[in-house]
Amino acid sequence: MKKWLEYAAISIIISCIVFFLLNAIFPxxxxxSYSTMVMSREGDxxxxxxxxxxxxxxxxxxxxxxxxxxxxxxxxxxxxxYFHPGINPFSMIRAAFNNxxxxxxxxxxxxxxxQAVRLLEPRQxxxxxxxxxxxxxxxxxxxxxxxxxxxxxxxxVPYGSNIEGVQAASWLYFGKKPSxxxxxxxxxxxxxxxxxxxxxxxxxxELLVFQRNKWLHHFFDEKLLTQEQLNDAxxxxxxxxxxxxxxxxxxxxxxxxxxxxxxxxxxTTISTSLQQQVEQITWNHSQxxxxxxxxxxxxxxxxxxxxxxxxxxxxxxxxDQMHNGQxxxxxxxxxxxxxxxxxxxxxxxxxxxxxxxxxxxxxPVNFAGYSPENFNKNYNGQITVEKALxxxxxxxxVEVLNTFGVKDFFDALKKCGxxxxxxxxxxxxxxxxxxxxxxxxxxxxGLFSAFANNGVYSPVTCxxxxxxxxxxxxxxxxxxxxxxxxxxxxxxxxxxxxFESSYSVPxxxxxxxxxxxxxxxxxxxxxxxxxxxVWCGNxxxxxxxxxxxxxxxxxxxxxxxxxxxxxxxxKWFTPPPTIDVRYICTATGLPPGELCNDKAMDYFIPNISxxxxxEHLKEVVIDAKEKISYCNDCMxxxxxxxxxxxxxxxxxxxxxITNGIPFDNxxxxxPKCQRLLTENNINILSPVNNKEYLLExxxxxxxxxSSATAADASKIFWYINDKLYRTVQAHEEIFFTPDEGLTRxxxxxxxxxxxxxxxxxxxx
Numbered sequence: 001m002k003k004w005l006e007y008a009a010i011s012i013i014i015s016c017i018v019f020f021l022l023n024a025i026f027p028x029x030x031x032x033s034y035s036t037m038v039m040s041r042e043g044d045x046x047x048x049x050x051x052x053x054x055x056x057x058x059x060x061x062x063x064x065x066x067x068x069x070x071x072x073x074x075x076x077x078x079x080x081x082y083f084h085p086g087i088n089p090f091s092m093i094r095a096a097f098n099n100x101x102x103x104x105x106x107x108x109x110x111x112x113x114x115q116a117v118r119l120l121e122p123r124q125x126x127x128x129x130x131x132x133x134x135x136x137x138x139x140x141x142x143x144x145x146x147x148x149x150x151x152x153x154x155x156x157v158p159y160g161s162n163i164e165g166v167q168a169a170s171w172l173y174f175g176k177k178p179s180x181x182x183x184x185x186x187x188x189x190x191x192x193x194x195x196x197x198x199x200x201x202x203x204x205x206e207l208l209v210f211q212r213n214k215w216l217h218h219f220f221d222e223k224l225l226t227q228e229q230l231n232d233a234x235x236x237x238x239x240x241x242x243x244x245x246x247x248x249x250x251x252x253x254x255x256x257x258x259x260x261x262x263x264x265x266x267x268t269t270i271s272t273s274l275q276q277q278v279e280q281i282t283w284n285h286s287q288x289x290x291x292x293x294x295x296x297x298x299x300x301x302x303x304x305x306x307x308x309x310x311x312x313x314x315x316x317x318x319x320d321q322m323h324n325g326q327x328x329x330x331x332x333x334x335x336x337x338x339x340x341x342x343x344x345x346x347x348x349x350x351x352x353x354x355x356x357x358x359x360x361x362x363x364p365v366n367f368a369g370y371s372p373e374n375f376n377k378n379y380n381g382q383i384t385v386e387k388a389l390x391x392x393x394x395x396x397x398v399e400v401l402n403t404f405g406v407k408d409f410f411d412a413l414k415k416c417g418x419x420x421x422x423x424x425x426x427x428x429x430x431x432x433x434x435x436x437x438x439x440x441x442x443x444x445x446g447l448f449s450a451f452a453n454n455g456v457y458s459p460v461t462c463x464x465x466x467x468x469x470x471x472x473x474x475x476x477x478x479x480x481x482x483x484x485x486x487x488x489x490x491x492x493x494x495x496x497x498x499f500e501s502s503y504s505v506p507x508x509x510x511x512x513x514x515x516x517x518x519x520x521x522x523x524x525x526x527x528x529x530x531x532x533x534v535w536c537g538n539x540x541x542x543x544x545x546x547x548x549x550x551x552x553x554x555x556x557x558x559x560x561x562x563x564x565x566x567x568x569x570x571k572w573f574t575p576p577p578t579i580d581v582r583y584i585c586t587a588t589g590l591p592p593g594e595l596c597n598d599k600a601m602d603y604f605i606p607n608i609s610x611x612x613x614x615e616h617l618k619e620v621v622i623d624a625k626e627k628i629s630y631c632n633d634c635m636x637x638x639x640x641x642x643x644x645x646x647x648x649x650x651x652x653x654x655x656x657i658t659n660g661i662p663f664d665n666x667x668x669x670x671p672k673c674q675r676l677l678t679e680n681n682i683n684i685l686s687p688v689n690n691k692e693y694l695l696e697x698x699x700x701x702x703x704x705x706s707s708a709t710a711a712d713a714s715k716i717f718w719y720i721n722d723k724l725y726r727t728v729q730a731h732e733e734i735f736f737t738p739d740e741g742l743t744r745x746x747x748x749x750x751x752x753x754x755x756x757x758x759x760x761x762x763x764x
Contacts, residue, residue, distance in 0.1 A: 028139040030120060032156060034059045034264035035168065038253040040272040041310075041464055045171060045246050047253035049261075050162075058167035059155055059264035062147040065166065065178050069186045071224055073154065076190055076215065078112040082146055086113040086137035112153050113137040119156035157193040160200035161242075173201055175243045183225065184233040188212050188240065201240040209238050248275055251314025251328040252462060267464040269308035274301065277563050278311040285556045286316030289536065292546050294521075295320070296539050298329025299560060300445045302460050302531040304452040309445075309462040310530075311564075315539075324539040333420050333438040334520045334535065337513025337549060338375075338392045340413070342487060343447065344433050345389055346455070346479040347408055348400045352609050356386040356482050357602040358589035360396040363655035367430055368688050372398045375514070381652055381661065384589060389483075390492040392512065394434050401433050409433070415472045416447045416457050435515045444524050445533040447474075451509070452526040454576070455480040477576040478605045484509045484573050485603075494523075494550030496558050505562045507572060512549030519543045523553035525561065528571045532560050580606050587646065590614040595644060618647050620666055627667050629712065634673035650683055650708035657731045669712045669751065682709040682753040687745065689757035693738075697763045705745070706733045713749035720745060 033051040035058050040046050051057050062070065074081050080088055088111050110118070110133070117136040123129040140149055159169040169189055170178045181189070191211045192199045199208045213234055220230045247253075249270055256266045278299055286297045301311035314328040348354045362380040365371065372394045379395070388396035401409055406429060413421045420438035421428065428437050442460065450457040454477035459469050475483075487509035494512045510525030521536040534553045538544070546552070582604050585596040590610070592599050595617035621630040621640050630640060645666045648656070656663050685706040687693065695702045705718055709730055718725045720736065721744050728734055730749065738761040746756040 028136060028143060030140075030144075030152065032057065032120060032152070034155070036257045036261060036263055036266060038249075038256055038266045038268060040248070040268060040270045040275070041308075042272050044248075044272045045177065046248040046268070046270065046272075046275075047250055047257075048171070048245050049253075049257045052261075055162045055164050056168040056172060057155060057164040058171070060151060060165070060167040060178065062151050065154065066181065066186060068183065068224070069166070069178060069181070069189070070150065072187060072190045072215075072219055074112070074150075075219065075222060075224060077115065078110075081112050081150070084111060086139075086141035087111060087134045111137065113140050113149050116140065116149055116153040116156060119153070119158075158196040159189075159192050160196045160203075171245055172242055173240050182233070182236060183229050184212065184216070184236040184238075185240075187216050187219065187233065188238070191215050202242070205238055205240070208240075212238070247318070248272070248279070249312045249314075250318040251326070251330065252312040254326075255314075255328060255331070256462070268462050269303075269306075269310060269464050270312060270462065271310040274311045274564055278313050278560060281559055281563055282313045282316050282556065285559065286536075289552065292544060292552075293542070294536060294538065294544055294547055294552060295323035296325075296327070296329060297534070297536045297556065298332075298441055299535075299556070300330050300441050300460075300533045301560070301564065302445050302449050302533075304449055304526065304529060304531055307446075307449060307458045307460045308464075309442075309460055312462060327539045329535055329539070330441045332539070333440055334537075335435040335515035336437065336439040336444065337435045337515045337520060337522055338394070338397075338433075339444055339511055339513035339522050339524055339549075340433050340437075340439075340447075341389060341392065341397045342451065342483045342511055343412060343475070344397055344401045344409060345385060345486075346451075346475040346483045347412060348404055349479040349482055349605070350476050350608070351404050352605070353403055354385050354400065355584070355589060355602050355604045355609050356384070356486060357584055357586070357600060358385045359383065359587065360385060360388055360399055361649060361652055362388065362393055362395050363651050364685075365395060365399065365651065366685050366688060367398065367402055369691055370398075370430055372431070372434060379655065379659075381655060382648075386486045386489070389486050390489055392494070397433050398430050401430055406430060406432065412474050413447075415474055416443065416450065417459055418443050418447075435513065435520075441533045441535050444522070445531050448511075448524045448526050448533065449531040450474050451480050451484060452528065452531055452573075453480075476578075476605070478579045478603075481573055481575055481579060482603050487511055494554055496550075496555045505558055506565045508558075508561055510554065510557060512554055514548045514550075517543040518545060518547040521547045521549045521551075521553040523549050523557040525557050527561075527565065528573065529565055530561070532557055532564075534560070575603075578605065579603055585614040585616065588614045588616045593617065595619070616647050617644050618666075619643070620645050622667050628671075629667045629669050631669070631673060634670045650681070650710055651685075653710065654685075654708040654731045658733075666712055668714060682707060682713070682747065682749055682755045684745070684747055684755050684757050687757060687759050689759070692760045692762065695738075695761055695763050702735065702737050703759075703761075704733060704735055705747070707731075707747050707755070709749045709753065710751070713751055713753070715750040717748045717750075718745070719747070722746070 033053050035051045035056055036049045037058055038046045048058065114133045114137045117133045117140060155165040158164055163169055163172055166178055166189055170176060170181060174181060174185055198204060199211060216230055216233050219225045260266055278301060282297050282299050297316040299313040300309060303310050312330060314330050315325050317325045319325055359382050362383045374394045383393065383396060410421060410425050418439055446457065446460045449460060455473060455475035456471050457474045458471045488507060506527055508525040508527045510523060513522035519537055519541055524533045534557045536552045537547060581601050583592055583599045584590060584602045585592040586598040586600050591613045593614040596614050619642050621635050622628060622643055623640055645664055685708055686704040693703060707716055713730045716728050716730055725736060726734060740761050740763050743759050743761060744756065745759065746754060748754040
């Protein structure tokens with residue numbers, strides 16, 4: 001007996017050595033290819049994609065499956081699954097005995113582990129195959145837990161055609177996840193894998209119902225079902241047909257799948273209910289816009305507290321192939337129109353250059369050859385910052401950007417992840433603030449979400465597993481608050497026509513934008529809870545005369561806010577503790593001077609906002625008829641009076657005079673006075689200093705001569721290369737043809753003020 005025990009121990013040791021040697025030589029490879037499942041934050045299936053071998057094979061874990069389904073599979077396939085090491089010796093002996101006695105296979109000896117191996121490595125049903133499967137089963141048990149092996153088996157069981165696994169079968173045959181299956185449906189999925197061809201749903205449903213009911217009774221006998229469950233399951237009709245899988249947020253799902261095509265699961269931050277609402281609203285809006293030949297729209301909704309994307313509509317209709325429905329508008333690079341203007345004004349506020357009621361010039365201007373125009377081709381002379389932003393005027397925005405420089409503007413955009421701006425910065429200039437650059441809807445949503453978070457930027461994300469990324473202070477909380485107050489005002493032209501009737505729309509701050517050629521319409525809005533970014537247009541680049549951010553994109557923005565945040569709590573942004581208010585002169589937006597009477601309150605940042613007092617009013621000595629003004633050197637002893645006049649910048653005066661806009665002008669200075677006045681400079685508006693002009697040969701009067709001077713000037717003298725060219729009335733524009741090469745151009749007014757520029761002319 002002792003020798004037998006020794007022999008047995010030696011045999012076991014040798015077997016173990018052989019097993020581990022074979023395990024090292026022939027390692028187990030579990031390399032099943034899974035379908036990619038894109039899931040919402042709640043765990044709902046949004047979209048799925050075929051595996052690399054074109055199978056619907058969806059991964060699941062034991063925790064995701066109903067306990068009743070697991071018990072049914074284990075009872076039917078391998079009752080001792082949790083007790084054997086991968087092979088069941090007793091079952092193998094029983095099967096061998098039956099095969100010898102009956103000369104045919106009457107009962108199998110395959111455990112669930114062995115079946116999982118066979119599904120991983122299909123082989124012909126032979127003795128050698130059974131030996132290999134047994135060896136692989138032992139390997140599988142050595143490397144994986146029982147629950148992992150059971151889950152692997154349930155991922156691979158066949159259900160006919162290219163459907164494998166309980167998860168895929170549940171979605172494709174019943175249109176629901178396994179945890180929602182009824183008892184009858186679960187048992188149906190249990191019986192199909194043994195005969196996936198003959199029991200394929202839709203092929204022989206009578207036989208499938210028979211097998212289902214037979215096993216329902218078996219499970220009842222084993223007390224896996226109650227009498228009530230059995231009765232309900234037997235009476236349940238078999239409604240089982242191949243169904244379409246969910247297709248929510250298809251553009252996002254497709255993008256994530258391409259980036260993570262080996263991942264069986266991609267967990268997103270998308271809210272199932274909000275996604276459905278946004279998709280439906282966007283589709284409805286797009287259908288209404290088709291009558292105007294506007295065929296595409298994209299929407300992004302961001303949770304401002306977490307910076308998570310909770311709704312993502314890449315296009316209004318994914319299946320609209322005629323109108324590029326599969327183009328993802330959220331990541332498409334487009335011209336932003338005026339949507340970047342709030343950032344320009346916010347940066348200028350932080351630099352102390354402006355406050356909301358600072359008065360800016362809105363007149364024709366030339367920036368080194370760049371002459372922007374307002375959207376409506378009109379000008380206002382002078383206008384406050386808050387009105388310039390509310391009315392989305394172009395010239396004041398470019399003026400402000402030119403004051404502090406484009407570098408700081410581009411640096412802020414790069415911190416906010418504007419990739420196209422970062423790549424093409426060296427080719428961009430002042431026009432970027434008017435849409436002369438490329439942005440995406442996702443980038444804009446991140447920027448405006450920063451406004452909703454006290455000027456702190458953090459990248460928006462659509463992945464639930466994304467690591468928290470670094471933040472960056474783009475602007476101060478003071479500037480953010482001031483801009484938000486401006487953008488939430490309702491006295492503006494881009495307010496939707498039906499806004500007043502939509503009483504439940506939550507309070508929001510928003511900015512619209514329309515690109516050159518009316519190819520892109522934008523509207524981006526935010527409140528404490530959400531940032532919503534909207535784009536409308538055509539992805540084939542077709543411009544539409546009716547396409548504007550105010551008329552096309554903003555109604556969709558408000559409709560979405562009304563749906564996702566209707567009758568919200570009313571929380572709004574509060575002034576930061578470092579912000580304050582002060583009296584300013586309404587004519588300039590500066591702290592009032594001694595002569596200022598019209599005052600208003602304005603926000604400002606102590607120790608940062610400018611402290612220079614207003615000097616727009618000047619007391620002038622004039623004659624009794626108000627025709628002549630005097631200085632101290634020529635003031636008469638009698639026959640004069642004093643009057644207060646507004647002092648306007650030369651560019652504004654030039655605009656007023658050229659367009660016949662009346663204003664109280666200072667009378668002409670005493671012509672008998674010998675003093676040269678230099679208080680106000682003269683500016684040459686055109687041509688631009690140090691600029692090269694390419695001109696066509698044979699065409700006369702090529703270059704414009706234009707200047708801006710003080711109101712007291714009556715004549716302008718133009719000099720070309722120090723020779724008098726022409727004398728004109730103040731603010732009169734003329735043309736001339738320069739010689740090729742370097743040309744010196746000077747102008748002087750009748751008060752002795754002069755200005756000189758140098759240009760280079762080339763002809764072709």
